[in-house]
Amino acid sequence: MYVATKGGERAIDAAHDWLAEERRGDPAVPELTIAQIREQMRLAVNRVMAEGSLYDPDLAALAIKQARGDLIEAIFLVRAYRTTLPRFGSSHPVETCDMAITRRISATFKDVPGGQVLGPTFDYTHRLLDFKLMADGEAPTAARKPADPEPAPHILALLDRDGLMEPLAHDGATPRDLTREPLELPADRPLRLQALTRGDEGFLLSLAYSTQRGYGRTHAFVGELRIGTCAVEMEIPELGFAVEIGEIELTECETVNQFTGSKTEPPQFTRGYGLVMGQSERKAISMSLVERALRWEELGEENTGAPAQDTEFVLYHSDNIQATGFLEHIKLPHYVDFQSELELIRKLRRAVAPERLEAAE
Amino acid sequence: MTEHAYNFAYLDEATKQMIRRAILKGLAIPGYQVPFASREMPMPYGWGTGGVQVTAACLTPSDTLKVIDQGADDATNAVSIRKFFERTARVATTTATAEASVIQTRHRIPEERLSEGQILVYQVPIPEPLRFLEPRESETRRMHALEEYGLMHVKLYEDIARHGEIATSYAYPVKVEERYVMDPSPIPKFDNPKLSGMAAIQLFGAGREQRIYALPPYTEVVSLDFEDHPFEPMKADHDCDLCGAGESYLDELITDDAGGRMFVCSDTDFCAARRAGGHRGRLVPEGDAA
Amino acid sequence: MTAHDPHIGAMTAAIDMPLLSVGGLTKTYGSGRGCANVSFDLWPGEVLGIVGESGSGKSTLLGCLAGHIRPDAGRVVYDLDGHARDTVSMAEPDRRRLSRTEWTFVHQNPRDGLRMGVSAGGNVGERLMAVGARNYGAIRETATDWLERVEIAADRIDDRPRAFSGGMQQRLQIARNLVTGPRLVFMDEPTGGLDVSVQARLLDLLRGLVRDMGLSVIIVTHDLAVVRLLADRLMVMKDGRVIEEGLTDQVLDDPQAAYTQLLVSSVLQV
Numbered sequence: 001m002y003v004a005t006k007g008g009e010r011a012i013d014a015a016h017d018w019l020a021e022e023r024r025g026d027p028a029v030p031e032l033t034i035a036q037i038r039e040q041m042r043l044a045v046n047r048v049m050a051e052g053s054l055y056d057p058d059l060a061a062l063a064i065k066q067a068r069g070d071l072i073e074a075i076f077l078v079r080a081y082r083t084t085l086p087r088f089g090s091s092h093p094v095e096t097c098d099m100a101i102t103r104r105i106s107a108t109f110k111d112v113p114g115g116q117v118l119g120p121t122f123d124y125t126h127r128l129l130d131f132k133l134m135a136d137g138e139a140p141t142a143a144r145k146p147a148d149p150e151p152a153p154h155i156l157a158l159l160d161r162d163g164l165m166e167p168l169a170h171d172g173a174t175p176r177d178l179t180r181e182p183l184e185l186p187a188d189r190p191l192r193l194q195a196l197t198r199g200d201e202g203f204l205l206s207l208a209y210s211t212q213r214g215y216g217r218t219h220a221f222v223g224e225l226r227i228g229t230c231a232v233e234m235e236i237p238e239l240g241f242a243v244e245i246g247e248i249e250l251t252e253c254e255t256v257n258q259f260t261g262s263k264t265e266p267p268q269f270t271r272g273y274g275l276v277m278g279q280s281e282r283k284a285i286s287m288s289l290v291e292r293a294l295r296w297e298e299l300g301e302e303n304t305g306a307p308a309q310d311t312e313f314v315l316y317h318s319d320n321i322q323a324t325g326f327l328e329h330i331k332l333p334h335y336v337d338f339q340s341e342l343e344l345i346r347k348l349r350r351a352v353a354p355e356r357l358e359a360a361e
Numbered sequence: 362m363t364e365h366a367y368n369f370a371y372l373d374e375a376t377k378q379m380i381r382r383a384i385l386k387g388l389a390i391p392g393y394q395v396p397f398a399s400r401e402m403p404m405p406y407g408w409g410t411g412g413v414q415v416t417a418a419c420l421t422p423s424d425t426l427k428v429i430d431q432g433a434d435d436a437t438n439a440v441s442i443r444k445f446f447e448r449t450a451r452v453a454t455t456t457a458t459a460e461a462s463v464i465q466t467r468h469r470i471p472e473e474r475l476s477e478g479q480i481l482v483y484q485v486p487i488p489e490p491l492r493f494l495e496p497r498e499s500e501t502r503r504m505h506a507l508e509e510y511g512l513m514h515v516k517l518y519e520d521i522a523r524h525g526e527i528a529t530s531y532a533y534p535v536k537v538e539e540r541y542v543m544d545p546s547p548i549p550k551f552d553n554p555k556l557s558g559m560a561a562i563q564l565f566g567a568g569r570e571q572r573i574y575a576l577p578p579y580t581e582v583v584s585l586d587f588e589d590h591p592f593e594p595m596k597a598d599h600d601c602d603l604c605g606a607g608e609s610y611l612d613e614l615i616t617d618d619a620g621g622r623m624f625v626c627s628d629t630d631f632c633a634a635r636r637a638g639g640h641r642g643r644l645v646p647e648g649d650a651a
Numbered sequence: 652m653t654a655h656d657p658h659i660g661a662m663t664a665a666i667d668m669p670l671l672s673v674g675g676l677t678k679t680y681g682s683g684r685g686c687a688n689v690s691f692d693l694w695p696g697e698v699l700g701i702v703g704e705s706g707s708g709k710s711t712l713l714g715c716l717a718g719h720i721r722p723d724a725g726r727v728v729y730d731l732d733g734h735a736r737d738t739v740s741m742a743e744p745d746r747r748r749l750s751r752t753e754w755t756f757v758h759q760n761p762r763d764g765l766r767m768g769v770s771a772g773g774n775v776g777e778r779l780m781a782v783g784a785r786n787y788g789a790i791r792e793t794a795t796d797w798l799e800r801v802e803i804a805a806d807r808i809d810d811r812p813r814a815f816s817g818g819m820q821q822r823l824q825i826a827r828n829l830v831t832g833p834r835l836v837f838m839d840e841p842t843g844g845l846d847v848s849v850q851a852r853l854l855d856l857l858r859g860l861v862r863d864m865g866l867s868v869i870i871v872t873h874d875l876a877v878v879r880l881l882a883d884r885l886m887v888m889k890d891g892r893v894i895e896e897g898l899t900d901q902v903l904d905d906p907q908a909a910y911t912q913l914l915v916s917s918v919l920q921v
Contacts, residue, residue, distance in 0.1 A: 008440040009435075009440045009444070012437060012441060079401040080402060083400040083401040083402075084368075084372075084373065180398050182396035182399065183571065321401060322406045322569045324405065325406025326406055328407065329405065329406075329407030329486065332408065332430070332438055332467075333438075334431075334547075336432065336469055336547075336548075336610070336612070337532075337547050339610075339612060339627075340550065342613065343530065343595050344530040348526070351526075507744045507747050507748075509747065509751075509781065510781070511751075511777050514777075514780035514785075515766070515769055515776065515777045515780060518773050518776055518780065518790065519769060519770060522791075522808075523809070586785075587786060587787040588786045588787075589786055590787050
């Protein structure tokens with residue numbers, strides 16, 4: 001006698017309890033604190049903030065803890081939280097030229113006003129496992145020097161002054177807001193940049209890499225990569241002027257791209273732009289390469305059919321929360337549709353002559 | 362985080378207004394896919410976020426909600442979504458189709474005829490019926506705008522040429538009021554006839570794809586076909602083994618490893634109500650009360 | 652959708668009205684390429700050849716005429732049931748409807764004009780279904796008939812064009828385009844990329860269809876042999892401008908412009 005499967009609710013509750021237990025791991029091992037994650041897993045925190053589109057290191061650290069270190073799951077938690085927050089207004093655009101710099105490099109000029117600052121980077125480390133960290137994670141104190149009073153203007157602005165850079169188009173219009181309006185095509189540059197900055201790091205890395213290997217090649221030089229903190233200012237209607245409401249860490253990458261001109265544009269350097277919350281260097285560089293590749297149409301370049309040139313393809317597939325949800329939804333029951341397919345296959349097979357079925361078997 | 366930290370039915374009022382505007386536009390242009398700024402929900406995309414947002418925008422505190430997945434009230438995802446609204450909206454819930462004012466569904470239309478005043482909310486994974494013929498959104502929107510639907514029939518033509526009949530068994534495309542071609546969501550084509558002339562409001566939400574579309578009450582919905590190969594609803598050629606219903610959509614269950622199987626109503630509420638009313642199927646012994 | 656029988660349309664059209672009247676058509680690109688100030692009339696049943704080297708602007712011109720490219724200036728007036736309609740200023744839905752019913756476009760590469768993943772029958776049937784045909788048997792019958800008219804065996808109806816030779820693909824494209832009985836056909840190098848013997852067979856077929864159906868045709872090609880066989884009248888283009896026009900035999904046998912003389916002599920040398 002068949003008894004209908006009941007107890008979906010009990011199964012869910014039990015699964016949640018089990019999950020919580022697994023997250024905690026061996027209770028004999030001390031529990032991670034949010035502060036530990038925030039301070040010692042900072043790059044993971046940065047990625048969760050960047051792709052979660054919410055600058056809050058503590059909440060990002062909490063999400064990482066709750067997600068057992070699954071960063072896409074953590075990003076999802078942050079996004080779902082972010083969407084419930086009321087919006088009080090928008091800040092002024094951040095002035096990245098006034099950034100308090102912790103790292104600044106240029107691959108195009110050896111020396112630049114404001115200097116190159118290597119900063120805390122993996123770049124020239126030898127990738128050898130440091131077994132000392134297994135026993136003792138204490139770090140030596142790094143040498144310090146006073147902050148450089150010399151301003152560090154954007155390097156592309158210097159090229160700009162010489163008229164070698166494409167002029168920046170600025171129509172003063174308020175960009176569309178991807179978090180408030182559906183993505184609709186054609187997508188202009190501000191919309192593309194919004195989508196890319198919250199896009200999946202791995203996806204953008206692969207696309208950027210594909211442009212370097214010839215699928216939509218853009219001949220990019222890193223004109224400048226800078227990391228540091230910027231003040232966020234907001235106009236308070238009651239006050240009538242802008243006040244600083246906090247500061248955020250940003251990574252900005254501007255590429256200089258060779259460009260020999262097209263039927264609409266003279267030969268000049270063009271730019272690709274990447275701006276990402278936190279120290280997210282790989283993502284910022286990837287973003288600037290993909291961003292530049294997507295600009296082929298406005299620059300009158302040839303569409304070579306490369307994936308990185310296809311705005312619809314890139315924008316519709318860069319969001320890892322959309323992607324992972326849809327991918328994983330195929331775990332849900334599809335009994336009804338499958339039953340339909342079963343009936344159809346049986347019907348089609350009945351229509352086929354029996355000898356053909358035998359021959360196939 | 363407690364549920365009290367969130368607004369009624371989770372979404373903030375401004376978001377609900379935005380969704381309601383999209384729903385109203387959808388009702389005004391039956392079958393047209395209205396873009397809307399879908400929010401991240403606390404469940405993954407593809408798991409009913411579109412339906413959940415539409416339901417959230419429709420719910421009032423006095424509503425009674427029913428949630429089904431594959432026709433069943435007790436499927437895990439249906440349970441999860443029902444719980445979500447119990448927590449965030451504290452509305453009454455039910456499994457009885459007739460008692461619900463809002464029904465959120467995945468992949469089925471209830472067997473029981475719905476009535477005026479009810480709202481049926483469908484979860485939609487891919488709202489675009491032309492998607493697998495033309496992958497570009499910019500192009501498919503143009504095709505809808507210009508009513509260029511020849512390609513849709515090419516697909517049906519190809520099915521018949523190859524298989525002798527239209528080989529689409531679910532998410533079977535329909536034409537709404539002789540204008541828009543619409544994807545009815547992945548319901549089995551058995552359910553398609555129920556779409557047309559339904560007394561209840563039908564709303565379709567696709568969260569990831571950021572689209573809402575709608576059928577107002579008593580809308581004419583026609584399943585695409587050819588004159589000489591008319592649309593045919595399809596179900597397993599059995600009666601329900603539990604309640605004996607001959608006209609309901611059936612799930613096939615494998616009961617042993619020797620080819621034993623049974624067929625039961627996929628609509629659990631319909632089946633239970635019939636059994637409560639004394640109907641008996643093949644596998645229910647006489648005198649055994651349900 | 653307004654169903655339109657092309658044959659009735661052709662009969663009711665005033666005889667002193669050209670089917671297509673083009674005036675001052677201009678489309679330039681930054682590089683200086685394009686076409687400038689092109690004007691001509693095309694009469695019902697007439698075949699007009701447009702010749703010139705690559706870069707002469709003839710493809711741009713064809714694109715503007717067919718509504719694929721938006722011209723910078725000028726008009727393309729079409730006789731729609733006795734009503735003169737400027738297709739340049741026409742709304743997009745009307746233009747698309749026109750290109751589903753009255754007009755058709757034969758691409759140089761059959762891949763651009765066919766659905767390679769759809770059977771031959773589906774390819775031919777698509778235009779019928781696009782204008783409302785809903786009887787599978789009738790669609791199939793018409794498709795079979797058209798396959799035979801373009802010399803493709805009826806038993807290939809369920810094969811996909813991938814399995815066809817280049818010449819067969821091109822003939823299939825022609826069947827797909829003509830099945831709804833259009834009045835005006837645009838052709839872009841329809842014999843390009845085919846072997847000479849295959850070309851000859853295709854040209855022969857085209858000539859027969861044009862005559863039988865009373866089609867008006869605008870055909871762009873660099874191949875003078877093609878226009879000699881098909882075209883009543885000829886326009887020679889260079890640097891985006893029409894430099895010579897007249898009856899085909901007249902232009903080819905007694906070219907006036909130096910450039911045309913060069914074109915004609917180079918073909919004779921081949």
